Amino acid sequence: MKNPRRRFLSLAGAAAGLVAVAGCAKDAPQDTWQPAGPNAEMIDNLQRPVFLVAGIVGVIVFAAVAWVVFRYRDRGQAIPEQTHGKPAVEITLTVIPVLILIGVAIPTASTIFDLAKTDDTQMVINVTGQQWWWEYDYPAIGDNAAKYGLSQPIVTSGQLVIPENTKVLLRVTSRDVIHSYWIPKLNGKKDGVPGRVHLLRLEGSKPGIYAGQCTEFCGLSHSYMRMETIVLKRADFDAWVANQLAPYEAPAEGTLAKEGEALYIQQCSRCHQVNGLADAEGNLIVSAPEQYVVSGAAPNLTNLMTRNTFAGASWDLLTQECRDVVWKASADEFGAKYLAGVSADCLNQKDLREWLRNAPEKKPMYVDPTKLQETGGKYRGMPALGLTEDQIDALVAYLLERK
Amino acid sequence: MMITTSSKLLYGLGAGSLAAGFVWFVANEGQQLGSVMFAFLAVAFIFLGAIASYTRDGHVLSTDTAAHASSAASQKSVGRSLWPFGTAVSAGVTVVGLISSPGIFKVGVALLIAMLGEWMISNWAERASSSNEYNTKVRDYLVHPLELPVAGALLLAVIVLSFSRVFLALSKSVGAIVFAGMGALILFFGALIAVKRQANRRVVGAILGVLLLALAGTGVATALDGEREQLTEAAEEDHFAHRGCTEEKEYSDKKASRAVSMKSSILANVILTEDGQLYAEATGYPGQQSAITIQRSNPSTILFVNESSEARRMVLSYGKVVEDLGDGVERESALEACTSKVEKGGQQAVTVVVPKPSSASDEPFTITVPGVEGAKIDVFVP
Numbered sequence: 001m002k003n004p005r006r007r008f009l010s011l012a013g014a015a016a017g018l019v020a021v022a023g024c025a026k027d028a029p030q031d032t033w034q035p036a037g038p039n040a041e042m043i044d045n046l047q048r049p050v051f052l053v054a055g056i057v058g059v060i061v062f063a064a065v066a067w068v069v070f071r072y073r074d075r076g077q078a079i080p081e082q083t084h085g086k087p088a089v090e091i092t093l094t095v096i097p098v099l100i101l102i103g104v105a106i107p108t109a110s111t112i113f114d115l116a117k118t119d120d121t122q123m124v125i126n127v128t129g130q131q132w133w134w135e136y137d138y139p140a141i142g143d144n145a146a147k148y149g150l151s152q153p154i155v156t157s158g159q160l161v162i163p164e165n166t167k168v169l170l171r172v173t174s175r176d177v178i179h180s181y182w183i184p185k186l187n188g189k190k191d192g193v194p195g196r197v198h199l200l201r202l203e204g205s206k207p208g209i210y211a212g213q214c215t216e217f218c219g220l221s222h223s224y225m226r227m228e229t230i231v232l233k234r235a236d237f238d239a240w241v242a243n244q245l246a247p248y249e250a251p252a253e254g255t256l257a258k259e260g261e262a263l264y265i266q267q268c269s270r271c272h273q274v275n276g277l278a279d280a281e282g283n284l285i286v287s288a289p290e291q292y293v294v295s296g297a298a299p300n301l302t303n304l305m306t307r308n309t310f311a312g313a314s315w316d317l318l319t320q321e322c323r324d325v326v327w328k329a330s331a332d333e334f335g336a337k338y339l340a341g342v343s344a345d346c347l348n349q350k351d352l353r354e355w356l357r358n359a360p361e362k363k364p365m366y367v368d369p370t371k372l373q374e375t376g377g378k379y380r381g382m383p384a385l386g387l388t389e390d391q392i393d394a395l396v397a398y399l400l401e402r403k
Numbered sequence: 404m405m406i407t408t409s410s411k412l413l414y415g416l417g418a419g420s421l422a423a424g425f426v427w428f429v430a431n432e433g434q435q436l437g438s439v440m441f442a443f444l445a446v447a448f449i450f451l452g453a454i455a456s457y458t459r460d461g462h463v464l465s466t467d468t469a470a471h472a473s474s475a476a477s478q479k480s481v482g483r484s485l486w487p488f489g490t491a492v493s494a495g496v497t498v499v500g501l502i503s504s505p506g507i508f509k510v511g512v513a514l515l516i517a518m519l520g521e522w523m524i525s526n527w528a529e530r531a532s533s534s535n536e537y538n539t540k541v542r543d544y545l546v547h548p549l550e551l552p553v554a555g556a557l558l559l560a561v562i563v564l565s566f567s568r569v570f571l572a573l574s575k576s577v578g579a580i581v582f583a584g585m586g587a588l589i590l591f592f593g594a595l596i597a598v599k600r601q602a603n604r605r606v607v608g609a610i611l612g613v614l615l616l617a618l619a620g621t622g623v624a625t626a627l628d629g630e631r632e633q634l635t636e637a638a639e640e641d642h643f644a645h646r647g648c649t650e651e652k653e654y655s656d657k658k659a660s661r662a663v664s665m666k667s668s669i670l671a672n673v674i675l676t677e678d679g680q681l682y683a684e685a686t687g688y689p690g691q692q693s694a695i696t697i698q699r700s701n702p703s704t705i706l707f708v709n710e711s712s713e714a715r716r717m718v719l720s721y722g723k724v725v726e727d728l729g730d731g732v733e734r735e736s737a738l739e740a741c742t743s744k745v746e747k748g749g750q751q752a753v754t755v756v757v758p759k760p761s762s763a764s765d766e767p768f769t770i771t772v773p774g775v776e777g778a779k780i781d782v783f784v785p
């Protein structure tokens with residue numbers, strides 16, 4: 001038999017190597033160790049020393065345990081003398097951890113309080129989770145209206161757009177089950193709990209896209225419940241707001257998009273809102289998701305093509321090439337690239353078409369009509385609508401103009 | 404022997420998981436997720452098994468019988484303990500408190516901490532040494548300085564509270580007679596015990612126990628009796644239903660849901676001041692607001708606080724519905740939610756779900772107080 005000590009050492013070495021290699025991931029958009037705003041920096045400033053202390057303690061403890069297990073393993077020797085009670089050791093081993101924990105607790109408590117501050121808020125945004133996407137609405141009251149040009153509320157989904165270096169306060173809640181909002185580079189997590197409003201500070205100090213995902217298991221498609229926060233320069237943000245609030249532009253008569261509009265009214269407007277869309281008699285069409293969807297909401301599609309991703313930020317609206325242009329843009333150029341939205345050339349036709357063809361196949365959702373007794377016939381998610389390829393062409397043409 | 408008792412179990416579980424992973428893979432036509440989970444499970448079990456093998460289950464040598472009897476870890480546990488039961492009950496009380504009222508919740512948490520503490524200390528003490536006698540001593544030494552004063556205070560609280568409930572239920576003159584009678588009784592008993600030096604401690608204890616129980620029982624009975632009367636009265640006055648949202652003089656709520664746990668999840672407080680001003684305090688917004696937003700299709704609770712001198716109610720109007728009754732007949736009804744009338748200093752919560760955005764309505768959404776001119780908060784539903 002081989003030397004067991006050598007075998008053990010080589011195994012341990014391999015394990016340690018694997019762990020080390022795992023830390024080499026290059027493209028890690030959800031890395032908590034790379035803060036991109038003051039709130040995340042506060043957390044980072046805390047977690048680094050704590051990690052160091054915990055790491056040292058961990059190494060000491062594991063080494064000691066390993067040594068004891070190895071050194072005193074049973075080799076048939078006699079049982080050593082049994083004693084109990086060694087006050088000096090017991091007290092030392094109690095006092096040292098207590099001191100360490102107190103040392104950790106003081107900065108922790110002060111960081112917690114700093115992160116809970118809300119009296120310096122500059123902008124308030126409501127964030128509502130539902131199975132399985134996030135809705136954002138920008139209230140048109142208070143400073144939002146007075147200082148950020150929000151004369152009307154904006155409702156959007158998936159991508160949260162905020163101005164750079166602005167203390168944004170998210171009011172996080174949920175329409176169905178508990179979700180949790182987390183953009184690792186900007187701040188910690190905050191649960192969205194039905195019936196409650198939880199506050200989360202968010203501030204980005206550099207324009208760009210910051211990815212995150214729902215971190216409270218929330219059912220079937222929890223893993224497809226992602227989100228992004230977009231940080232824009234103030235001028236770009238103002239342009240974004242103005243565009244979101246621009247009046248509805250109907251497609252030109254005789255175009256494919258016009259056909260798409262009619263189809264949209266017939267098939268989609270019962271769940272999805274497009275602001276300003278009116279029926280033949282000029283009456284504004286108000287969606288009624290509360291009648292069809294358990295959570296009572298479906299994404300607002302008024303400006304779908306100003307976002308880069310859809311369906312819980314799980315798929316790109318941009319082709320890979322165009323996506324890279326936005327995601328990899330420098331901080332200075334980012335705003336312009338993002339505001340360009342999705343053009344016909346850049347549209348990721350494949351995923352959007354698959355979505356319209358059969359959404360639940362792409363993203364598992366509870367939409368089987370024979371199994372909806374429990375929810376009184378309401379869906380959790382978007383059903384397959386049995387559209388023909390021609391209809392999908394028309395709808396895509398219509399959606400492409402929603403920017 | 405490499406394969407010790409517990410490693411046998413762990414190896415078995417590991418092999419079983421491997422087999423299950425394989426079966427899963429075959430049965431689910433190549434779906435991998437379950438198999439991967441079982442594989443992880445197998446690895447974990449086998450790893451634990453290997454540790455168990457290596458340390459021989461952490462057993463004292465089976466041949467060393469002396470260690471079996473003398474080591475602290477091998478002492479039998481002392482016997483049944485009530486602390487786990489107590490902990491479970493306190494956890495129950497905590498949960499009940501969580502959904503009913505903050506007072507009960509706090510009592511639950513206090514109980515939970517106490518029970519857990521007692522449990523931990525007993526558990527530790529039972530194994531402190533191999534001598535049971537010493538263990539009991541060590542436990543009492545630690546815990547008595549805390550236990551005895553608390554128990555004494557509780558006993559006193561029961562006596563005082565029961566007395567006060569009983570006297571609240573009695574009329575003034577009867578109360579005086581009972582008080583005098585009781586005093587005499589206590590004096591008599593005390594004298595008896597003092598004179599009869601060798602009085603059986605058990606008998607005295609039993610008598611005192613019965614007296615205490617009788618007192619507490621009467622206290623509880625009288626306390627419950629008083630409350631029940633108020634509740635029936637409230638039901639007769641239609642306290643629990645509040646129909647219509649107008650200003651009329653109907654029943655006004657004397658103690659409008661002061662202990663509703665909904666209060667912990669309020670979207671906004673709406674406050675009517677003494678001079679008839681109405682303002683809102685919404686979570687996340689600084690200061691006093693004259694407008695609030697409510698998310699569409701989202702159950703939202705608004706708390707009305709009446710600081711004015713009149714009994715008032717809060718009304719939330721959020722548009723109207725048009726029902727099609729057939730034959731071209733339509734019925735229009737306003738969508739409203741309101742509190743019942745709340746007296747000065749009272750508060751009451753209302754929970755609403757607003758299905759439509761305010762921009763889709765001809766009339767603005769508002770919160771108003773009927774009878775108070777100009778009291779209005781704008782409500783936006785995006």
Ligand SMILES: [Cu+2]
Nearest residue numbers: 179214218225
């Ligand atoms: Cu979720």
